[in-house]
Amino acid sequence: MSSPQRRLLVTSALPYANGQIHIGHLVEYVQTDIWVRFQRMRGHEVHYVGADDTHGTPIMLRAEKEGITPKELIANVWKEHKRDFDNFLISFDNYYTTDSPENEKLAQSIYLKLRDAGLIEKRAIEQAYDPVKEMFLPDRFIKGECPKCGAKDQYGDNCEKCGATYSPTDLKNPFSVVSGATPIKKISDHYFFKLSDPRCEEFLREWTQEKTPLQPEARNKMKEWVGQPGESKLGDWDISRDAPYFGFEIPDAPGKYFYVWLDAPIGYYASFLNYCQAKGLNFDEWVKPDTSTEQYHFIGKDILYFHTLFWPATLKFSGYRTPTNVFAHGFLTVDGEKMSKSRGTLISANSVIECGFNPEWFRYYFATKLNDSMEDLDLNLQDFVARVNSDLLGKYINIASRSAGFLVKRFGGVVSDAAMNTPLLQEIAASSEKIAELYEGREYAKALRTVMELADKVNGFVDENKPWEIAKDPEREADLQRVCSVTLEAFRMLSLYLKPVIPQVANGVEEFLSLPPQSWSDINMPLSSKNPIQAYQHLMTRVEAPQIEALLAANL
Template sequence: MPNIPFDKAVLVTCGLPYANGKAHVGHLRTYIPADIYVRSLKKNSQEVTFVCGSDTHGTPIVVNAEELGITPKELVQKYHVHFDEIFKKMDVRFDAFGTTDDETNHNRTLDIVEKLIDRGYVYPKIIEIAYCPQCDRFLPDRYVSGTCPHCEEKARGDECDQGCGKHLEPGELRDPVCTICQGPAEYKEQEHFFFKLSEFRDFLLEHLENLGGTLNARNYALGWVKQELTDWCITRNLEWGVKFPGHDDLVVYVWVDAPIGYMAFTEEWAEATGGDWEKFWKGDSPIVHFIGGDIIYHHCIFWPAMLKGAGYSQPSAVVASGMLKIEDKTFSKSRGYVVWVEEDYLDHGFHPDLLRYYLASYTSHTKEVNFSWKIFQDKINTELVGVLGNFLYRNLLFAYKNFGEIPEGDMDPEVIDKIVSTTEDVIQANADYEFKKAADIAMSLASYGNSYFQSNEPWKLIKEDKEACGKVIKNCIQLAKALILLFEPMTPGSMETAWKQIGMDSDVHEETYEQATVAVISGTKLEKPKILFTKLEDDKIQEMEDISSKRVKAAMAKEAGKAEIEIEEYKDEIEYDDFAKLDIRVGKIITAEKIKKSKKLLRLEVDIGDEKPRQVVAGLAEYYKPEEMVGKTVNVLVNLKPVKLCGVESQGMLLAADAGERVSLLTTDKDMGPGSCIR
């Protein structure tokens, strides 16, 4: 596919992280290659703007917020901050990182929807919507599950996620079930609004034939467009989201306002910097989308058709990554096959550059990546430590010990030719979205450097001809300079350190590839170098594998209905008289309510056989809803000294079994009246 022209500014975007969960390695499969691409374009003197943001609307956000007892806005703000921090820690540097709930995105979404309405591309239609009689609510998207009408596999309301992968319109699911109460749903008629996607078939065929990026995106989308395109329902029954014009009871579908976020974030970048957002979205400056392979349909079919219908520019390229496996198993958070970026990687002291290099260099961008701690260890130790790190350290340490500065000497034409050809090949590989190829080519220059150093034997030459030795070392430092520039997009933090070690006082992130052949300056003082990449030891990798194994076992146990728990050490023995001091009685919960000042505490009134119920404060709000507590028979320690919790006095304590993430109240296996003693 055609590369992006070098004479125009480029806008690069990344698929938006969904703001209802933590960042995992699968997320970085998209963001790190995109960051490498942007850094490489800048190193080739191209003007680039890099934007992204949090995807904050849709039913999963609402469902998750309801389960946690917080508002959708509170939920998305928490994870928006989380992703922003993770990206910065991983050296993924956006020029703008917003949210789809920003006012800018609301306004731009309304602008586009109204344009589509005015141009006759949106129309109303009475359709059947899944409705839950038990919950008394309509069920959009992930509030409903059922059977896919196309492949008969289990599916959610908007997508056959476990079968054919086809987008599903409201009302298409067979045998609908409410995901909230798990009861059967029914279909009711309601007016919704549709986008005339079917009218854009000819446009999409031409657009996709000329679309740049990776072939997996283009070919997958062409396959769908060549079949029959159906119109697309773009409204949902939710309160959270962008209100559909003139209908406060409807919001636009999340896959309408989410990609419009790209445009809104560009506007926010322009407002902050004085830039021009219209040169991308109303002009001919290229737009490159980096996305995961699971959202090709939306970015290559829905999105360009919407832009065309509303009179905006279409994307120039869509770069779709392959999916991720964990230890050669299909990625699955619910089954424990996941590596969390923060708690499993950064919190264990691993440098961001190691993971950046692994994800970029493991395989072709469009193929499936397997994250394995053993393979990770081998790749880092063999390549970053054994080849690149070895050349940089041994060369600079020799120069420091024997010269203290960059020595005099002419540049070897063979060395310069090697730098020039390698740089050209790396630039082209990155432009072709072949990041593994770029990494391999750059690493070959480090291998060449090791061979050059070894074959010239400077440790012997220094004793025989210091001037000749100086020339060899100067050429090695020139190779080091080129390597630092070539590896900066992949390992920016380490290369920043290496840049200073060769005596450079400029910002390596701002330097261009052209500097690779600009001769290093003799006489530049050198400091004692530090090792850039340290070997990953077996015991640390074993520790990480144990963490992963434990997570998988816990998930399997949970799926099987068993609790995988850490057994606490037994407490010291006591006499019977000690136990007899505890007055434990059967109680029945009469009322339950949340305590406003706490997310964990419930205020309960418990009948323990006295004339008046006993007030008890229990830390169970994370495990039980107040309405679930009422009527339960429980065991209560009634002679515990009263204490105040969040200003509310507690006159006892409920007994419960604690298995970490699971808590279960203790009760009796027969109907025992309130006040019955526990012996």
């Protein structure tokens, strides 16, 4: 049963242009990409856009340290990020940068609309200032002794030893991370988005609690933040920073710049606008308040606050549509612990490729762990080896290798047209909507468990019929062709179900089986006797334990 065509705009969080992509980041892009590929297979119009998040003090200071301009730095990092996403088969329709003319224009336009709506307020605030570098210091650029437990070398916003949170002005013996100087206090005018305005509070209460099908954990968290009617829990949001700063200048405030978190999410729209201009799409039709299009954001749970409070309010009160939904995921641990550079488990995306790993091993393994919740997931390296080898090689790939040779050598690669009438194939085809619902709901672990249960049944069919035994009997040629045809049809179906997760292998299967690119509705379209299958070629190799050791060593 086919569903009406939908029109979807999908994003993943924008990686910061101050570091490399590691496997913890990749969980999110793989999760998004599987969903996007599935939606494309269903025949929907899907546009998946992203960008590097490029502004802020850390970018400015790193560029200075490297002796290059911030623009040179972000251009270099963009190439690395794009390489990593391409290597892991992340199928962005457009991968852009937040340091773009489109983003500057959109950010300024949105700001002016918020200002004209009476939602921007200028206030004088006291901040820490580095007298040597002559710059205001973000919280993370001030260190000192924790005011609660006395631990040394703690950041200006929270203590990593006792967990206390505080203001940078509370630190004892503070010093600037940039110059080492003792910060002084200095007054500066800042611009605030008035989230405490009753209009914002009412909108956000309704959007988070009633209108948007947020994950239960997210909705409960939002309930803590937005409070009950009559309560005023939302604080106003400081959206400005002082020069020197790498970013966009605020239109009516010389020397003041948009805080990176103001223009970064607008970068979703800027990337899409850039794409629309290149492809001749109507950008306004997708982002206007009453549009029938859908807009989804995949993010980590650590940035839920920005995407379910600031971003919807920014869109609502500047005249744009609000997100259809925001999907948050948990963090990745490795062998049950936080990723660690000293243990070699802060694994960069590029090192995975350089150590000879197949990126689809990781895509599959992450998918077996992902569901629709915000719970953390663990990359257990021993389990990774066992799961990939058992599921992908032992259960799935093995099906093709056990049958294709007989069909090519004995029957010219021609399948039996009657194969689809077999109950086994009818059962696999009947699972189509169940598996589709699981992909739609981001329940990838359940979807893959269902596929592997079907693979077990196919392998049971092969073991029961023993084509290698039938092949010895010249009188049973028809039986041999039938058994091998059923097996290859089953392999075709399983490959279709796995295509969002392991698209490169699926493409190889389509070539091997002489098929055009498969969509979800092709589940009941049998292999044709008019298009003989090709000789079987290895589709995937096993993971070997020494590869894991090499990967860990490469990341020390």
